[in-house]
Amino acid sequence: MTIQIEDMQKPDKACTEHVLTFFDGSTRTVYVTEEELPFPDGKLIVSRTNLDGIITHANDAFVKISGYGREEVIGKPHCLLRHPDMPKSAYQDLWQTVKAGNKWHGYVKNLCKDGSYYWVYATVVPNVRRGETVGYTSVRRKPSRSKIEAMITQYAQMKAGE
Numbered sequence: 235m236t237i238q239i240e241d242m243q244k245p246d247k248a249c250t251e252h253v254l255t256f257f258d259g260s261t262r263t264v265y266v267t268e269e270e271l272p273f274p275d276g277k278l279i280v281s282r283t284n285l286d287g288i289i290t291h292a293n294d295a296f297v298k299i300s301g302y303g304r305e306e307v308i309g310k311p312h313c314l315l316r317h318p319d320m321p322k323s324a325y326q327d328l329w330q331t332v333k334a335g336n337k338w339h340g341y342v343k344n345l346c347k348d349g350s351y352y353w354v355y356a357t358v359v360p361n362v363r364r365g366e367t368v369g370y371t372s373v374r375r376k377p378s379r380s381k382i383e384a385m386i387t388q389y390a391q392m393k394a395g396e
């Protein structure tokens with residue numbers, strides 16, 4: 235089942251327009267600004283999804299930095315946060331890894347409701363109950379500035395090759 239995500243509202247500041255195409259072929263128009271939000275000190279940004287990547291839980295830090303209300307994120311596909319600077323192959327790697335029952339680590343640039351963005355270092359794990367995977371959890375930590383700079387270059391190269 236496809237859960238449609240609404241197009242973003244155009245922010246009232248300088249922004250660029252992008253049309254994202256998701257894995258299932260659906261599209262979303264997003265607006266991106268150059269404003270970076272700092273990762274909240276001393277916090278972890280946590281979400282859980284079902285097997286299809288639909289958000290089932292989000293902690294307060296997740297909701298706050300995203301700019302959405304909790305009711306706007308729960309029940310939505312996690313690609314609600316996808317930023318156009320992220321290469322598709324990063325998510326393909328994530329899904330392949332967790333579907334195989336393994337832990338995925340990676341750097342992610344996420345898009346907020348108002349077009350700003352934030353970087354995270356994410357660890358995504360399968361949630362296993364009685365031997366069966368029932369969903370996934372992502373725990374995000376603050377990434378170092380030097381790693382963010384390296385990932386900006388690496389992801390731009392990966393995107394150019396897609």
Ligand SMILES: Cc1cc2nc3c(=O)[nH]c(=O)nc-3n(C[C@H](O)[C@H](O)[C@H](O)COP(=O)(O)O)c2cc1C
Nearest residue numbers: 256257258283287312313315316317325370371372
């Ligand atoms: C537990 C979990 C957490 C995820 N967290 C994010 C996230 O923070 N940002 C994001 O863009 N995608 C996240 N994803 C990946 C999305 O499900 C999706 O693959 C990605 O946004 C790209 O969209 P697409 O696969 O439809 O092309 C997460 C997936 C899982 C299973």
